[in-house]
Amino acid sequence: NAGVTQTPKFQVLKTGQSMTLQCAQDMNHNSMYWYRQDPGMGLRLIYYSASEGTTDKGEVPNGYNVSRLNKREFSLRLESAAPSQTSVYFCASSERGGPYEQYFGPGTRLTVT
Amino acid sequence: GQQLNQSPQSMFIQEGEDVSMNCTSSSIFNTWLWYKQDPGEGPVLLIALYKAGELTSNGRLTAQFGITRKDSFLNISASIPSDVGIYFCAGLPPYSNYQLIWGAGTKLIIKP
Numbered sequence: 001n002a003g004v005t006q007t008p009k010f011q012v013l014k015t016g017q018s019m020t021l022q023c024a025q026d027m028n029h030n031s032m033y034w035y036r037q038d039p040g041m042g043l044r045l046i047y048y049s050a051s052e053g054t055t056d057k058g059e060v061p062n063g064y065n066v067s068r069l070n071k072r073e074f075s076l077r078l079e080s081a082a083p084s085q086t087s088v089y090f091c092a093s094s095e096r097g098g099p100y101e102q103y104f105g106p107g108t109r110l111t112v113t
Numbered sequence: 114g115q116q117l118n119q120s121p122q123s124m125f126i127q128e129g130e131d132v133s134m135n136c137t138s139s140s141i142f143n144t145w146l147w148y149k150q151d152p153g154e155g156p157v158l159l160i161a162l163y164k165a166g167e168l169t170s171n172g173r174l175t176a177q178f179g180i181t182r183k184d185s186f187l188n189i190s191a192s193i194p195s196d197v198g199i200y201f202c203a204g205l206p207p208y209s210n211y212q213l214i215w216g217a218g219t220k221l222i223i224k225p
Contacts, residue, residue, distance in 0.1 A: 004155070031211065042117070042201060042215025043156070050211060058212060090155050097210030099144040099163055104155025 004105035023091030032074035036087040119216030132189040141182040142204030
């Protein structure tokens with residue numbers, strides 16, 4: 001039982017390049033989330049998926065797109081990376097929305113030069 | 114949008130000391146959560162609080178949901194070296210079942 005897995009762990013991009021961050025969970029959770037974490041700040045929600053087939057914007061969605069491929073997988077795409085997107089990205093999942101525990105993956109450390 | 118003010122930003126403590134940290138907001142929350150993050154890992158839930166006034170313990174950790182629903186406190190008793198890390202509060206606002214609002218974290222450091 002791996003919980004939430006993320007790939008890659010580290011990535012360096014040049015400005016303008018694109019990439020997709022992958023996330024998968026094996027807990028049969030309905031809801032999944034993408035956050036970014038910047039130094040000295042709390043986590044900020046980029047996008048979430050309340051259930052398979054739905055996605056919604058969070059607090060900081062600009063410059064990102066997401067796909068809920070199936071119940072297990074939720075990917076985050078940067079179409080044209082910018083230095084402001086240098087951050088640590090966390091994927092999380094929960095049984096459903098509301099006051100349910102969110103389980104986090106180990107994170108992807110992304111640097112855009 | 115809503116914001117959480119978490120304090121202190123960092124704490125230097127001696128092993129064995131008790132630790133207190135808190136989160137405050139100008140808006141109310143329906144749920145308060147306390148997470149711990151170790152270096153290179155994602156946050157892990159420590160305690161969840163669901164009702165105003167609720168006091169909940171998890172081993173040496175005790176957290177309270179403020180009666181006004183605008184604040185929460187976390188106490189750690191008799192700190193040990195493995196307590197080092199960053200502690201985050203997070204609140205679930207009344208208007209969303211999905212958009213947790215996070216504090217900036219309290220970094221706990223053990224004095225050598």
